[in-house]
Amino acid sequence: MATVSMRGVRKSYGGALEVIQGIDMEIADGEFIVIVGPSGCGKSTLLRMVAGLEKITGGEIAIDSRVVNNLEPKDRDIAMVFQNYALYPHMSVYENMSYGLRIRGMSKTEIDERVKRAAGILEIGQYLDRKPRQLSGGQRQRVAMGRAIVREPKAFLFDEPLSNLDAKLRVQMRVEIKKLQRQLGVTSIYVTHDQVEAMTMADRLIVMNKGVAEQIGTPIEVYAAPSTLFVAGFIGSPAMNFLETRVSSDGRLAIDGAALSPKTGLDPGRAVTVGIRPEHLATGGGLDVQVELVELLGADTLVHGRLSDGKSLVVRLPGNQVPTAGDRLPVQAYDGAWHLFDTETGKRLGTA
Amino acid sequence: MVENRPWLTAFSHLVVILGVLIIAFPVWMTFVASTHDASTMLRSPVPLLPGPYLIQNYKEILFQGYARTSGIPLTIALMNSMIMALGICIGKILISITAAFAIVYFRFPFRMAAFWAIFVTLMLPVEVRIVPTYGVVAGLGMINSYSGLIIPLIASATATFLFRQFFLSVPDELAEASRVDGAGPMRFFVDILLPMSRTTIAALFVIQFIYGWNQYLWPLLVTNHESFYTAVMVVARQATAVDATPSWNLIMAAAMLAMLPPVLVVVFMQRQFVRGLVETEK
Amino acid sequence: MEKRVTFDEKTLPYLLVLPQIVITLVFFFWPSAQMIWQSMLLEDAFGGNTRFVWFENFAHLFQDPAYYRSAAITAVFSGAVAVLGLALSLLLAVMADRVIKGATAYKAFLVWPYAVAPAVVGVLWGFLFNPSVGIVAWALRNLFGYEFNYVLNGGQALVLVVFAAVWSQISYNFLFFLAGLQSIPRSLIEAAAIDGAGPGRRFWTIIFPLLSPTGFFLLVVNVIYAFFGTFGVVDALTKGGPAKATEILVFKVYNDGFRGQDLGGSAAQSAILMAIVILLTVVQFRFIERKVHY
Ligand SMILES: Nc1ncnc2c1ncn2[C@@H]1O[C@H](COP(=O)(O)OP(=O)(O)O)[C@@H](O)[C@H]1O
Ligand SMILES: [Mg+2]
Numbered sequence: 001m002a003t004v005s006m007r008g009v010r011k012s013y014g015g016a017l018e019v020i021q022g023i024d025m026e027i028a029d030g031e032f033i034v035i036v037g038p039s040g041c042g043k044s045t046l047l048r049m050v051a052g053l054e055k056i057t058g059g060e061i062a063i064d065s066r067v068v069n070n071l072e073p074k075d076r077d078i079a080m081v082f083q084n085y086a087l088y089p090h091m092s093v094y095e096n097m098s099y100g101l102r103i104r105g106m107s108k109t110e111i112d113e114r115v116k117r118a119a120g121i122l123e124i125g126q127y128l129d130r131k132p133r134q135l136s137g138g139q140r141q142r143v144a145m146g147r148a149i150v151r152e153p154k155a156f157l158f159d160e161p162l163s164n165l166d167a168k169l170r171v172q173m174r175v176e177i178k179k180l181q182r183q184l185g186v187t188s189i190y191v192t193h194d195q196v197e198a199m200t201m202a203d204r205l206i207v208m209n210k211g212v213a214e215q216i217g218t219p220i221e222v223y224a225a226p227s228t229l230f231v232a233g234f235i236g237s238p239a240m241n242f243l244e245t246r247v248s249s250d251g252r253l254a255i256d257g258a259a260l261s262p263k264t265g266l267d268p269g270r271a272v273t274v275g276i277r278p279e280h281l282a283t284g285g286g287l288d289v290q291v292e293l294v295e296l297l298g299a300d301t302l303v304h305g306r307l308s309d310g311k312s313l314v315v316r317l318p319g320n321q322v323p324t325a326g327d328r329l330p331v332q333a334y335d336g337a338w339h340l341f342d343t344e345t346g347k348r349l350g351t352a
Numbered sequence: 353m354v355e356n357r358p359w360l361t362a363f364s365h366l367v368v369i370l371g372v373l374i375i376a377f378p379v380w381m382t383f384v385a386s387t388h389d390a391s392t393m394l395r396s397p398v399p400l401l402p403g404p405y406l407i408q409n410y411k412e413i414l415f416q417g418y419a420r421t422s423g424i425p426l427t428i429a430l431m432n433s434m435i436m437a438l439g440i441c442i443g444k445i446l447i448s449i450t451a452a453f454a455i456v457y458f459r460f461p462f463r464m465a466a467f468w469a470i471f472v473t474l475m476l477p478v479e480v481r482i483v484p485t486y487g488v489v490a491g492l493g494m495i496n497s498y499s500g501l502i503i504p505l506i507a508s509a510t511a512t513f514l515f516r517q518f519f520l521s522v523p524d525e526l527a528e529a530s531r532v533d534g535a536g537p538m539r540f541f542v543d544i545l546l547p548m549s550r551t552t553i554a555a556l557f558v559i560q561f562i563y564g565w566n567q568y569l570w571p572l573l574v575t576n577h578e579s580f581y582t583a584v585m586v587v588a589r590q591a592t593a594v595d596a597t598p599s600w601n602l603i604m605a606a607a608m609l610a611m612l613p614p615v616l617v618v619v620f621m622q623r624q625f626v627r628g629l630v631e632t633e634k
Numbered sequence: 635m636e637k638r639v640t641f642d643e644k645t646l647p648y649l650l651v652l653p654q655i656v657i658t659l660v661f662f663f664w665p666s667a668q669m670i671w672q673s674m675l676l677e678d679a680f681g682g683n684t685r686f687v688w689f690e691n692f693a694h695l696f697q698d699p700a701y702y703r704s705a706a707i708t709a710v711f712s713g714a715v716a717v718l719g720l721a722l723s724l725l726l727a728v729m730a731d732r733v734i735k736g737a738t739a740y741k742a743f744l745v746w747p748y749a750v751a752p753a754v755v756g757v758l759w760g761f762l763f764n765p766s767v768g769i770v771a772w773a774l775r776n777l778f779g780y781e782f783n784y785v786l787n788g789g790q791a792l793v794l795v796v797f798a799a800v801w802s803q804i805s806y807n808f809l810f811f812l813a814g815l816q817s818i819p820r821s822l823i824e825a826a827a828i829d830g831a832g833p834g835r836r837f838w839t840i841i842f843p844l845l846s847p848t849g850f851f852l853l854v855v856n857v858i859y860a861f862f863g864t865f866g867v868v869d870a871l872t873k874g875g876p877a878k879a880t881e882i883l884v885f886k887v888y889n890d891g892f893r894g895q896d897l898g899g900s901a902a903q904s905a906i907l908m909a910i911v912i913l914l915t916v917v918q919f920r921f922i923e924r925k926v927h928y
Contacts, residue, residue: 074534086525100533454650484665566751614749
């Protein structure tokens with residue numbers, strides 16, 4: 001178990017383009033960190049630099065305050081779980097799990113003890129003699145986990161370990177991985193593009209975009225106070241509504257032709273983008289929505305509509321409120337639910 | 353087939369069976385010849401059914417040989433063929449698999465140069481460059497030696513490409529997982545890659561065994577001493593020796609023995625054989 | 635296609651490619667270079683003096699009627715081997731493919747000739763057609779009144795060499811045709827049947843066009859085989875005779891180089907053969923590229 005530090009970590013593949021543009025992060029002992037972001041933003045690259053599978057172009061990475069930039073993966077004392085599990089197809093489950101231990105020259109009895117213990121935790125004891133191809137997707141996933149656990153490493157690294165599973169199994173394994181990590185208390189870095197996974201599993205998460213960490217914080221912090229437009233749009237489902245506008249002379253915001261918001265304290269005339277989450281809108285208020293489409297989710301109702309100036313807006317209502325398409329629906333946002341961003345830089349300005 | 357036309361199906365069976373019989377006929381006649389005595393085989397028409405001398409003929413050719421051409425037992429030639437075939441087989445697989453491993457899993461200066469150097473050998477079958485290759489082998493003192501029979505034939509672009517193709521299809525994550533598990537490159541090669549290549553190796557083994565066993569021109573050139581002759585060579589020499597009263601029974605027994613090992617390999621490893629044939633042509 | 639992960643070792647990769655590279659250099663590149671060099675040397679009759687003569691050996695070849703004769707024989711031989719071999723194996727493959735029951739059994743009975751060495755094939759066919767004891771020669775003489783003596787008759791010798799070469803190659807062609815046939819989706823043939831096409835029409839309008847890439851590939855392979863792979867058949871059967879009637883190019887290289895000791899001329903012939911293989915190989919690769927793009 002260990003701390004992991006990244007200081008100004010950079011990566012480029014020969015060309016001018018930097019895939020990782022300077023990441024700073026201190027991960028505490030036993031913490032569960034999720035790196036989340038859209039496909040191609042550099043999540044895997046960052047994780048693989050921690051693993052030692054990619055060279056670090058700039059900055060440094062330290063595990064337990066030892067700089068590991070030039071260490072081979074085997075000398076970093078980490079274990080990794082891959083998206084396609086990367087189980088050795090010709091080895092049995094037992095051999096797969098014990099391979100790393102055998103290479104390290106551990107005694108047979110200790111290997112046996114560790115494999116049996118991990119198999120017990122993961123409930124794969126009865127499959128130890130099988131080959132990976134004789135297992136289901138979920139079982140393979142467990143074996144991949146088992147291979148990491150037996151090593152008793154300083155840190156677990158996960159690269160989208162659940163994205164090859166079907167939706168139901170994904171939810172189940174999500175809970176199990178989280179529980180297991182709690183139980184073992186091993187520092188973990190977990191990469192995913194799924195923001196629900198990120199929110200539910202993380203102690204803290206790193207929201208990445210184009211090689212930059214847009215925000216680092218607990219799920220609640222990131223949800224409640226997204227630091228950029230990108231984070232605001234990426235975290236939360238359905239996505240936050242954005243309305244571009246300007247601060248009017250009284251310091252409020254002009255939405256749909258009327259100054260509706262609470263006072264913002266911003267300079268009049270400034271270009272801002274207002275973000276309001278669909279779940280923070282309720283019926284009865286000054287915003288007039290022309291209902292275009294209604295999605296019934298049972299517990300909730302999603303209303304897709306337009307303001308009179310043509311901007312689209314999504315509203316989440318309790319399941320018992322069901323407007324029909326074509327209706328006019330007056331809505332309002334709670335105070336404190338107005339997220340303000342600088343339109344030009346995308347940076348957070350505050351809430352109102 | 354799509355519709356039921358019994359006469360067409362029967363006709364198809366008939367054509368294929370006829371084909372099988374015609375293709376088997378030369379070998380049948382060879383077998384028949386190897387079971388009669390020498391004088392029977394000199395009276396035309398020769399018999400179409402086997403005779404009683406099978407064991408005697410095979411014993412004679414195996415342990416005494418064909419006195420009219422040389423008189424060294426065929427067992428020696430068969431052993432030479434076996435050494436040559438296995439040597440070519442194993443040698444080719446070994447040097448190809450390591451070369452493919454280097455080219456796929458490492459980045460080093462002259463990597464592409466090595467790749468192309470191996471690639472162009474596809475275009476140079478041994479028959480094309482016999483005279484100068486013979487010169488080189490003679491210059492190295494490899495005439496009448498197993499190394500002379502084997503080594504010049506083991507460089508093979510085909511096998512290297514087949515392994516390269518296979519390695520490229522192995523997921524990157526397996527190499528990464530083994531690195532995280534603590535394996536170095538050679539350990540990964542031996543523990544993971546080799547066992548995973550089993551089927552490819554088996555397919556190549558069958559094809560290369562046949563290739564090695566059936567070599568003719570090359571052993572003809574690099575051997576001039578009977579103790580290094582291969583079985584195929586011996587059979588061809590016996591059959592083409594100018595002779596008024598050849599012992600066809602012995603010549604044909606030798607021919608049967610010379611074709612037996614590769615035919616058995618094909619028959620018993622048909623799956624690997626077909627796979628090897630199709631894949632080496634990609 | 636390239637690997638994402640690679641190992642960092644500095645010397646290990648060189649050690650791994652070294653054996654193959656050394657063998658390739660010593661037994662492929664060095665002899666090939668020597669061959670080019672030799673093809674421009676002229677040795678006088680007693681092997682004493684050697685002169686560098688540029689392309690004189692080639693010029694000699696192109697004025698030599700014997701060379702043209704050998705080239706013509708090679709063309710007829712390889713054409714006959716390719717056409718006959720492809721036609722027969724296609725027939726067998728189509729028939730075997732029609733009978734779903736038994737196709738695999740038939741396959742087992744048809745693949746083994748591939749394993750018989752070309753030189754042994756020559757011996758087998760020589761025995762069948764042996765003028766004094768060959769059963770087929772006997773049958774031709776006594777049942778049809780036809781005298782078949784390949785030892786004396788050049789035309790008959792060429793026919794026999796073609797037969798033996800085709801026999802030796804038929805399993806290879808058969809396997810590829812059968813694989814090609816079995817890869818044609820059944821639904822396509824069923825659709826044609828529903829459209830009212832009978833078996834013959836289906837073959838010519840659906841199966842044959844879809845099989846043509848395989849056929850083209852096999853054509854190139856068969857020509858290469860007939861050029862270079864048949865040395866053993868010829869040597870064991872006719873030794874290029876009678877009166878050089880079956881002396882194909884590759885056999886002439888061997889004859890001139892090892893029997894005639896005309897090293898320069900033999901090397902020049904080798905160089906030309908090499909150009910032909912390279913050409914054929916390039917054609918084959920072009921074709922493979924096309925196949926990939928399908
Ligand atoms: N070996 C490589 N060479 C060049 N570019 C690469 C390489 N590997 C990844 N990239 C680029 O780096 C970026 C980040 O990739 P990755 O970390 O795999 O993204 P993610 O895991 O977030 O989907 C992508 O734009 C990808 O194209
Ligand atoms: Mg990724």
